[in-house]
Amino acid sequence: MDKSTPLASSWLVRSAPVAAAQAAGRPVVALESTIIAHGMPYPENVHTAREVEGLIRGMGAEPATIAVIGGRIRIGLSDDELELLGRSGKAHKVSRRDLPFALASGELGATTVAGTMICAALAGIEVFVTGGIGGVHRGAPESFDISADLQELARTSVAVVCAGAKSILDIGLTLEYLETQGVPVLSCGQDNFAAFYTRDSGFRADFRLDDAAEQARFIRAKWDLGLAGGVVLSTPVPEPAALPRAEIDAWTDQALAEARDQGVSGKAVTPFVLARIKALSGGRSLATNIALVKHNAEVGARLALALAAPAA
Ligand code: PSU
Ligand code: MN
Numbered sequence: 001m002d003k004s005t006p007l008a009s010s011w012l013v014r015s016a017p018v019a020a021a022q023a024a025g026r027p028v029v030a031l032e033s034t035i036i037a038h039g040m041p042y043p044e045n046v047h048t049a050r051e052v053e054g055l056i057r058g059m060g061a062e063p064a065t066i067a068v069i070g071g072r073i074r075i076g077l078s079d080d081e082l083e084l085l086g087r088s089g090k091a092h093k094v095s096r097r098d099l100p101f102a103l104a105s106g107e108l109g110a111t112t113v114a115g116t117m118i119c120a121a122l123a124g125i126e127v128f129v130t131g132g133i134g135g136v137h138r139g140a141p142e143s144f145d146i147s148a149d150l151q152e153l154a155r156t157s158v159a160v161v162c163a164g165a166k167s168i169l170d171i172g173l174t175l176e177y178l179e180t181q182g183v184p185v186l187s188c189g190q191d192n193f194a195a196f197y198t199r200d201s202g203f204r205a206d207f208r209l210d211d212a213a214e215q216a217r218f219i220r221a222k223w224d225l226g227l228a229g230g231v232v233l234s235t236p237v238p239e240p241a242a243l244p245r246a247e248i249d250a251w252t253d254q255a256l257a258e259a260r261d262q263g264v265s266g267k268a269v270t271p272f273v274l275a276r277i278k279a280l281s282g283g284r285s286l287a288t289n290i291a292l293v294k295h296n297a298e299v300g301a302r303l304a305l306a307l308a309a310p311a312a
Pocket of ligand 1: 032034035038039040095111112113114131132133134135146147148149166196266267268269270274
């Protein structure tokens with residue numbers, strides 16, 4: 001159950017419901033906290049986090065939102081802790097590089113996809129639901145801005161359910177990078193990789209597997225062989241919530257230009273661009289973001305249930 005070494009375990013604390021679920025062999029679904037602290041505004045962020053947890057619970061899996069609080073990796077948060085993360089405005093954005101700092105300093109840390117994957121793997125959780133993964137940024141050949149999420153997918157064995165990657169990224173280069181690193185990109189519900197606010201990135205996913213049992217079998221085959229590393233499971237935002245491609249493209253171009261003009265760099269880029277797109281869209285992008293995360297939670301819960309079922 002606990003795949004971490006005793007030393008690593010000393011930094012981990014599970015909530016009572018998560019510990020009970022794992023002890024009983026019930027499926028657990030990890031959730032990230034950067035989306036709460038840096039990806040959405042308050043109070044919608046906290047509201048959405050609770051709704052997503054409720055959805056997962058309703059489907060028979062246990063949600064485990066992950067964050068760093070008080071010098072410990074917390075696997076499963078209380079309502080008050082979700083509120084703290086969503087409201088404080090002070091949480092550090094914690095990726096692989098930042099995890100030791102958050103633990104050693106005792107300061108509040110919201111984990112990214114990479115950070116959450118590391119913690120989920122330590123806690124023995126195989127499925128993780130997020131909104132969108134980080135990727136290769138447009139202009140990366142000059143800026144070298146490639147999300148640490150991709151390198152984490154290459155090395156850490158967690159299945160990441162997402163609505164693809166945002167078109168603020170270079171999706172073609174993101175998929176090339178994942179291919180080089182041996183990370184399979186599965187799609188559920190359509191042939192193509194999703195593009196977060198819009199359903200179709202214009203790029204094919206590697207393998208289309210609509211059924212959770214098939215997804216689980218694929219993932220088992222990979223890990224049974226000792227092929228360490230993650231799997232991306234992309235599923236598109238439900239049709240009624242999707243935004244028109246042309247509008248999203250225009251807001252994205254403007255947000256990226258502003259980021260460049262204001263010299264925004266490093267880990268500040270993604271939150272800056274998300275916030276600007278929200279403002280430019282008059283809040284419509286936020287509604288889409290919420291809808292896609294909820295849908296991802298359903299797909300992730302089904303996958304976790306299938307992985308927990310005895311192999312066919
Ligand atoms: N994409 C989104 N919403 C988000 C993020 C990405 O649509 O909130 C967050 C995730 O936590 C992801 C991180 O892991 O941003 C990537 O940041 P960076 O590009 O700095 O690696
Ligand atoms: Mn970056």
